[in-house]
Amino acid sequence: MSWLRSVSCRMAERREERTGHRNARLPEHLGPPPSGFALLPWLLMGMGAFSNLFQGRTPNPWIGGIGLLVFNSLYIQVVFRAFTKEAREARSTRGALIALGVVTCLLGGLYGGSWLLFFPLLGLAAGAIVRGPWLGRTGVGLSVLAGVVAGVRDGWGAVNVAYGTFLSTMVTAAILSLSDAVRELRAAREELAHQAVEKERLRFSRDLHDLLGHTLSVIVVKSEAARRLAHRDLDAALVQVSDIESVGRQALTEIREAVTGYREGSLATDLDRARSALKAAGIEPVVRQSGPPLSAQAEALLGWVVREAVTNAVRHSGARRCSITVDGGSERVRVRVSDDGGGAAAVPASSPPGSSPSVLPGIGGTGLKGLTERLAAAGGSLEAGPGSRGGFVVTAELPGEAVGVAAV
Numbered sequence: 001m002s003w004l005r006s007v008s009c010r011m012a013e014r015r016e017e018r019t020g021h022r023n024a025r026l027p028e029h030l031g032p033p034p035s036g037f038a039l040l041p042w043l044l045m046g047m048g049a050f051s052n053l054f055q056g057r058t059p060n061p062w063i064g065g066i067g068l069l070v071f072n073s074l075y076i077q078v079v080f081r082a083f084t085k086e087a088r089e090a091r092s093t094r095g096a097l098i099a100l101g102v103v104t105c106l107l108g109g110l111y112g113g114s115w116l117l118f119f120p121l122l123g124l125a126a127g128a129i130v131r132g133p134w135l136g137r138t139g140v141g142l143s144v145l146a147g148v149v150a151g152v153r154d155g156w157g158a159v160n161v162a163y164g165t166f167l168s169t170m171v172t173a174a175i176l177s178l179s180d181a182v183r184e185l186r187a188a189r190e191e192l193a194h195q196a197v198e199k200e201r202l203r204f205s206r207d208l209h210d211l212l213g214h215t216l217s218v219i220v221v222k223s224e225a226a227r228r229l230a231h232r233d234l235d236a237a238l239v240q241v242s243d244i245e246s247v248g249r250q251a252l253t254e255i256r257e258a259v260t261g262y263r264e265g266s267l268a269t270d271l272d273r274a275r276s277a278l279k280a281a282g283i284e285p286v287v288r289q290s291g292p293p294l295s296a297q298a299e300a301l302l303g304w305v306v307r308e309a310v311t312n313a314v315r316h317s318g319a320r321r322c323s324i325t326v327d328g329g330s331e332r333v334r335v336r337v338s339d340d341g342g343g344a345a346a347v348p349a350s351s352p353p354g355s356s357p358s359v360l361p362g363i364g365g366t367g368l369k370g371l372t373e374r375l376a377a378a379g380g381s382l383e384a385g386p387g388s389r390g391g392f393v394v395t396a397e398l399p400g401e402a403v404g405v406a407a408v
Contacts, residue, residue: 048114112153291328317341
């Protein structure tokens with residue numbers, strides 16, 4: 001039955017597409033993952049040192065120029081390796097960070113002034129690399145180091161350098177850690193959603209195969225038997241045809257039950273859809289709901305009533321306002337759908353006055369007559385007709401503890 005599995009898989013895929021269009025939300029666009037380019041603009045903090053070097057205000061300019069080149073090279077190497085976990089945790093990256101710290105101390109201790117701003121840059125590179133329990137110790141250690149070196153050169157200005165170093169270290173680490181966490185959670189959510197879709201597709205395919213595989217095989221066998229017997233024994237052939245009809249009817253009932261259970265929604269969802277349909281038709285919706293939560297069977301039945309009544313109001317009433325009221329209680333649950341339209345216009349003209357409404361085209365081929373049968377099977381009732389003040393009114397009642405109902 002490989003062909004049946006293929007058909008059922010395609011049916012599941014189409015259902016996913018339909019429900020996806022109905023329930024889809026705007027996709028999340030988080031953009032490309034961050035890279036070292038995000039940290040390069042901070043190198044502009046070293047423009048003061050470069051300006052002093054270019055204007056000849058720095059003693060031993062060759063040492064300063066080589067130090068500036070080495071610092072920038074190490075900084076770029078470190079920050080570009082910070083956004084890949086394997087590269088970030090590599091020993092070569094930690095070695096480059098230590099070398100960057102040594103160069104920063106040498107330049108800051110030798111020249112002071114604007115060269116001390118390389119310490120916050122060192123903290124920024126450290127925050128991009130160091131994660132976990134070592135982050136706090138690293139931030140405090142770099143701040144103390146920056147304060148000591150800056151204190152030797154600038155006195156009380158060391159407080160600002162130390163604070164800037166600590167702040168750049170911790171803020172950079174926090175932002176990058178949060179970005180990584182968000183992307184990991186998003187990837188995990190997408191993976192879980194993909195697994196759920198795959199699991200549901202397999203379940204739906206398996207259920208359809210188990211439901212129809214044996215039935216279709218029986219129908220094929222009996223059809224072949226009826227064809228062989230048709231010329232020799234017509235009565236025996238008719239018996240086979242009767243069996244085929246019985247098996248087909250049973251299969252149809254089972255399919256309806258399976259599909260109904262598979263597509264069953266909640267009353268809240270049906271009320272939201274009814275509100276949306278009425279608005280789209282230019283009818284003002286008024287929805288009121290009260291009472292305790294309902295059982296799943298009661299919600300399914302009342303949802304059918306709401307859908308059918310609202311469909312009829314949209315198609316036949318010409319109303320401007322439609323009211324949907326759900327009153328729940330411990331003994332009875334009632335749904336009332338009324339509009340201010342043409343009243344009797346909602347009942348086909350062929351219906352005799354005072355008679356119950358004829359079956360109208362509705363969801364799944366079921367109308368008011370089918371709904372009456374469904375509700376009666378659950379111990380409930382349905383009344384439909386012109387209202388006392390005009391318009392058309394559909395009222396459905398169910399016991400407070402409605403139980404299972406067979407699909408019609």
